[in-house]
Amino acid sequence: MAGIIGRSHRHRADIVPEGASDAREEPAAVRWTIIAIAIAFLSVFLVLPLVTVFQEALAHGVIPYFRALAEDDALAAIRLTLLVAAISVSLNLVFGIIAAWAIAKFDFFGKSLLITLIDLPFSVSPVISGLVFVLLFGAQGYFGAFLQAHDIQIIFALPGLVLATVLVTFPFIARELIPLMQEQGTQDEEAAISLGASGLQTFFRVTLPNVKWALLYGVLLCNARAMGEFGAVSVVSGHIRGETNTMPLYVEILYNEYQFVAAFAVASLLALLALVTLIAKALLERRAAAE
């Protein structure tokens, strides 16, 4: 029986003539056209702008480039951006893990609402995300009088920048963790507890290591977005030079003042950040796949 099947199979293979192409394959012309369109598109929309940024930044040589970056206002913008990103990413790391944990491991009333809410910052314009805080904490806002009375500055200051950035970047970490945690279920945690681990031991020894690559990936994306955020931050910043200007805002100001070299020099740092993020992301994905 097996012999007959084997022979008939070989027979069928013999029918296909030598050198005939697979039916699934497109003709060469079609293939190359598609590839060319894809490459042309990528070049015009991604590679060209990136090259232009560096070209403009270095248009007058290396010295003006570094001089632009060494300006006090530029350094202040870089410092502020790093600070805002550091605080926002840390906060979202905590919030994201808690939200993902709650959604993936427990059933509770309003869970689907929470899942929808997590995505809200993706669907809402960043300008509105910023405006919300102005309406809440601005001089004419709901808490404005209270804050003024207690001499607390939120809008046009660091807290406002952080709040706006946290809101905009909230989904990145939670979104990475939720599907993975849901897929992994609760068996590992149950095993840990039955072996005598406490809640904290279970979290740090089992839950967290199980999601570490997704977590790092989420942190990476969250950080990139936090440093690059323009809209929400622009609304709450007040654009005070050397004080509340983050890098993206500073780039805009310089550009509007026709300081192209300086504008593109700062922009090139943001572009570099993007490249570093991409490389780190690729490395992370390779490590995660290897495990």
Added chain:
Amino acid sequence: MDIGIRNVTKRFGAFTALDNVDLAIKSGELVALLGPSGSGKTTLLRIIAGLEWPEQGHILFDGEDALSRSARERHVGFVFQHYALFRHMTVFENVAFGLRVRRRDKRLSEPELRARVERLLDLVQLQWLADRYPSQLSGGQRQRIALARALAIEPRVLLLDEPFGALDAKVRKELRRWLRNLHDDIHVTSVFVTHDQEEALEVADRVVVMDKGRIEQIGTPRDVYQRPATAFVHEFIGESIVIAVSVEHDAVLYDGKPIGIDAPEISTGAARLFIRPYDISIVAPEGAALCGTVRYIHGLGPARRVEIALGAEKQPIEVDVPRSQELTAGQQVGLVPHRYRIYATSP
């Protein structure tokens, strides 16, 4: 340690997973909870472990209330169906986990811990895998590591959820003999859940047959096989020929005619006659109370399986017939059951 399960009831919403379950497990015993999916066997195991809490009833460990203690405090070794090994830890660290998370004052020194883990890996015969990760192991190896990990905490009771469910047939057979031998060596009270009757009958000291959240029968493998207490147990364990009959004044009637069987313990009404396929003989149709037509004859082994259509049954029954007996398809035959059980059909 002995385990007392008293009137335990557990509901998930409208679904009753366990309905007033009573069970006593003796110290050192190896007990199988056997039943189809949805019978509540895994829920009962999880309640014993403290991973689930009953609405009513008590769980006693050596007579002491266990429900007031969390899973963490119960000292129960639990082996999960899909092992739940920690994927980011080596085999060694997996086994060591329960020792490393102990309270500081009870923690072992590193050399003591190493010695303990090595002894356990030795016990499951996998010391050579200590530095591997779970993803590098076969299913049977993972199973044994999960067992070693559960044993590391010196559990008072070992609970195994479908321990061989995810393994292929050959490994499953090897592993269950091995588990039986291991239990004979270490004698820790053990309860395992299975839907595979062969597994339960071969490995366990006692089998608890469950259906729809209730215990149908508790007994030795021989008991539940040879003296099934209910129709469900008869049908679930081993093969059965089932014939719908009626009982009138102690006599069993098939198709309105008496078939020469008395059932004094069954009250008048509908009943079902259960016969093992090898407990029925084929005779000449003349004068036989049960008659049928041979449909198919199959099987190449010492006994052949013959499908016989009985008068009123839609489903043909399957009877084991020795090779020596000549039969042809279409032949009229008589049937004489020589061992059988009758259960009244519950209304």
